Amino acid sequence: xxxxxxxAELTSTQSVxxxxxxxxxxxxMLNSPLITAEDQRALRxxxxxxxxxxxxxxxxxxxxxxxxxxxxxxxxxxxLRDKIDASEMWMIDLLDSIQxxxxxxxxxxxxxxxxxxxxxxxxxxxxxxxxxESETTESSTSSAA
Numbered sequence: 001x002x003x004x005x006x007x008a009e010l011t012s013t014q015s016v017x018x019x020x021x022x023x024x025x026x027x028x029m030l031n032s033p034l035i036t037a038e039d040q041r042a043l044r045x046x047x048x049x050x051x052x053x054x055x056x057x058x059x060x061x062x063x064x065x066x067x068x069x070x071x072x073x074x075x076x077x078x079x080l081r082d083k084i085d086a087s088e089m090w091m092i093d094l095l096d097s098i099q100x101x102x103x104x105x106x107x108x109x110x111x112x113x114x115x116x117x118x119x120x121x122x123x124x125x126x127x128x129x130x131x132x133e134s135e136t137t138e139s140s141t142s143s144a145a
Contacts, residue, residue, distance in 0.1 A: 015061065015064065015068070016058065016061050016063050016064070019054060020068075023058075026047055026050060029047055030051065035047065058072050066103070066105075070099050070102055073095050073098060076095055077092055077096070080092055
């Protein structure tokens with residue numbers, strides 16, 4: 001228990017990059033054939049708990065640059081892949097798109113290229129009158145005139 005508290009204190013002072021290195025190391029250990037052996041089940045379970053805690057810790061850290069933002073998106077994608085079924089893979093595609101947008105934006109900023117400005121999108125729908133509404137509207141406008 002004291003070990004878990006120490007780890008929590010350490011991660012609270014770390015950067016996204018440092019936490020990312022720990023995350024990658026844990027993922028690597030979990031993929032090792034030695035850890036997947038049945039006699040190492042207790043160690044594997046402990047590593048999975050630590051990995052889940054580490055993944056949640058990413059939400060508390062502020063990214064310092066676009067690469068760290070992208071790393072946080074990678075963590076989210078990896079966690080989602082482990083937990084969702086095929087019908088929800090669109091979330092992974094969305095995160096891939098966000099990462100590509102971030103990389104394109106970052107490349108444009110570095111080269112000094114200006115992003116094309118897009119007009120604002122009007123998301124409101126035009127109000128379509130129902131047949132019974134048009135009669136009420138017409139009679140109220142006739143009486144008002």
